[in-house]
Each structure stands twice: as structure tokens, then as C-alpha cells.
Amino acid sequence: MSPTSFLLSSFLPFLLLSSFFLIAINAQNLIYKTCKTSSKQDPNVNLQFCTTSLQAAPASHCADVTGLGMMSIRLTRYNLTDTRCYIKQFLKNNTTKKLDPYVKACLNDCFELYSDAIPSIKQAMKSYNSKKYFDANVQISSVMDAATTCEDGFKEKKGVVSPLTKRNNASFQLSAVALSIMSIVQSDHSN
Ligand SMILES: *[C@@H]1O[C@H](CO)[C@@H](O)[C@H](O)[C@H]1NC(C)=O
Numbered sequence: 354m355s356p357t358s359f360l361l362s363s364f365l366p367f368l369l370l371s372s373f374f375l376i377a378i379n380a381q382n383l384i385y386k387t388c389k390t391s392s393k394q395d396p397n398v399n400l401q402f403c404t405t406s407l408q409a410a411p412a413s414h415c416a417d418v419t420g421l422g423m424m425s426i427r428l429t430r431y432n433l434t435d436t437r438c439y440i441k442q443f444l445k446n447n448t449t450k451k452l453d454p455y456v457k458a459c460l461n462d463c464f465e466l467y468s469d470a471i472p473s474i475k476q477a478m479k480s481y482n483s484k485k486y487f488d489a490n491v492q493i494s495s496v497m498d499a500a501t502t503c504e505d506g507f508k509e510k511k512g513v514v515s516p517l518t519k520r521n522n523a524s525f526q527l528s529a530v531a532l533s534i535m536s537i538v539q540s541d542h543s544n
């Protein structure tokens with residue numbers, strides 16, 4: 354083996370490996386950096402929740418900030434769809450007798466709210482893709498309102514516990530992350 358090829362064969366894997374690490378570290382940094390900025394500028398955004406959610410999203414380690422914004426909207430959409438399905442099953446699994454009529458009424462309201470929120474978040478994805486940030490903002494904000502309104506319904510009667518607290522909170526948090534990343538994207542574009 355010539356000295357040059359020896360150098361190459363021992364160095365190349367090292368170079369490749371270290372560049373992969375650098376890319377990986379950079380990607381983690383972008384998610385962290387983005388969530389850090391988001392949580393600073395928006396008290397609704399929890400740093401831990403933001404990083405965990407985005408890190409778990411497929412291909413998020415390859416995304417730029419604009420991509421992370423889209424992923425947060427998509428995550429919100431999955432959450433909404435899943436919660437709507439959960440409410441439907443919850444109402445179906447518990448016979449009328451087992452369920453407090455007040456809770457049942459709340460769940461029906463929540464089902465309506467989530468049913469309306471799904472087309473809104475789909476619209477938000479289109480708006481975001483075509484850089485209509487104002488429209489996307491209105492649409493995502495309406496999703497946040499839906500989660501809050503659903504949760505508040507249960508609070509109006511004493512002794513009633515919302516079976517949807519965690520889910521409403523996740524929808525609210527994810528929407529907040531989406532709104533916040535969108536404002537970073539907008540300020541990046543105006544620079
Ligand atoms: C909602 O999103 C959060 C954060 O991504 C995730 O941890 C949770 O499992 C999701 N819940 C549902 C019901 O999809």
C-alpha cells in the first residue's frame with residue numbers, strides 16, 4: 354500500500370464519520386435553537402415539549418426552519434385527527450348510562466370543535482406552503498381556540514373531570530409551536 358492510499362483509506366472513513374456527526378449535531382442544534390427562540394418569544398411554548406415533538410417527527414433532522422414549521426403543523430393535524438377519533442370511540446364505548454349527561458354533552462361539543470379544526474389545519478398547511486402566513490396564523494389560532502374551548506367546557510361544572518385534558522393540551526401546545534416557528538420563518542424572510 355502506497356503512503357497516499359494508506360492515508361486515504363484510514364482517513365476517509367474518519368472524515369466521512371465526522372462529517373455525519375457534524376450534520377447530526379447541526380440538525381439537533383437547529384431544532385433546539387428554534388424551540389429555544391420559540392419558548393423565549395412565546396410563553397405558551399414549552400421548550401421540552403417543542404424539542405421532543407420535533408425530534409420525533411420523521412426527517413426532522415434534515416429540515417430547515419421552514420420545514421420544521423411545516424412539521425409542527427402536520428403534527429398538530431395528526432393530533433387533531435387522533436383526538437377526534439378518540440372522542441368518537443369514547444362516546445361509543447361508554448353507554449349513555451355510564452356517562453354523566455353533562456360530560457356527554459361536553460364530549461359532543463368537543464367532537465364538533467375537533468371536526469371543524471381538522472379542515473382548518475388542512476387549510477393552514479396550504480396557506481403555509483404558499484407563504485400566506487397571515488391566513489395560516491388565523492387558521493392555526495382557531496385550532497388553539499378549539500382546544501381551549503373544549504377543555505373549558507368541562508370546567509364549568511364542579512366535580513367534572515375532563516377526560517381530554519392531556520389531548521387538548523397537546524393540541525394547544527403543538528399549535529403554539531407552529532405559530533411561533535411561523536413567526537421565526539417570517540422574520541427570517543424579511544431580513
Ligand atoms: C400529540 O402530539 C404529542 C407531541 O408530538 C405526542 O406526544 C402525542 O402522542 C400526540 N398525541 C396524539 C393523540 O396524537
Ligand SMILES: *[C@@H]1O[C@H](CO)[C@@H](O)[C@H](O)[C@H]1NC(C)=O
Pocket residue numbers: 439442443446
Ligand atoms: C373502545 O373499545 C374498543 C374495543 O372495545 C377499543 O379498541 C378502543 O380502544 C376503545 N376506545 C377508547 C377510547 O378507549
Ligand SMILES: *[C@@H]1O[C@H](CO)[C@@H](O)[C@H](O)[C@H]1NC(C)=O
Pocket residue numbers: 399402518519522523526
Ligand atoms: C401542558 O403541557 C405542557 C408541556 O408538556 C406542560 O408543561 C403543562 O404542565 C401541561 N398542562 C396541563 C394542564 O396538562
Ligand SMILES: CC(=O)N[C@H]1CO[C@H](CO)[C@@H](O)[C@@H]1O
Pocket residue numbers: 442443446447451452453
Ligand atoms: C366515564 C366512563 O365510563 N369512561 C370510560 C369510557 O370508556 C373508556 C374506554 O373505552 C374508559 O377508559 C373510560 O374510563
